[in-house]
Amino acid sequence: YLSFENFDRDYFHKRFPNIQMNLSALGFNIPHQRVPISPAFHYAIGGIKTNLYGEVESVKGLYAIGEVASTGVHGANRLASNSLLEGLVFARRAAEKALAFKGARCSQKLHGTDEVLVREGDKAKKDRLRRIMWEQVSIVRTTDGLNAAFREIDEMLHGPIGRLLKLRLLTAREIVRSALARTGSIGVHYRQD
Known part of the structure; x- marks a missing residue:
């Protein structure tokens, strides 16, 4: 529980x-009343490896910037409130580099962009x-649970699904695959077995 009992009511308000x-x-x-709390997942250190x-x-x-990027500044776990600062700093750095980029531009159409974005039943599958x-x-993760x-x-990936759900499922599958490959605990990855 989270207790606020040491606060004066007027001061807290x-x-x-x-x-x-x-x-x-x-x-x-x-x-005066305690608030029940529980652990929650609130941030993903991205899987796209970037430089500074x-x-x-x-x-x-x-x-890549934000939660999709793995800049290396957090190590194996992110400290509270650092994601906003990371987003601001790396957004500016990336924008400056992108504006100065003189390399070839890609004009090729990406595979899968013609797929239906959302299909009936996707919400239930997303839930x-x-x-x-x-x-x-x-x-807390275990081998049995991850498998x-x-x-x-x-x-779910082999059924009829929209592209947005497919991307979520592919990302989730890679998170699980990575968690299975790392048998020891490190940072935000905690293995009970």
């Missing part, structure tokens, strides 16, 4: 008006994927 308003709307009497200018090292002329990732690939997640995700 004045200092944290949004927290007070949101928790009051949920029915909590702040600062947002340049994708494996594709000349391609840039199922969210449940799988939370229950099997969350904060079960991989099978379920792979099964």
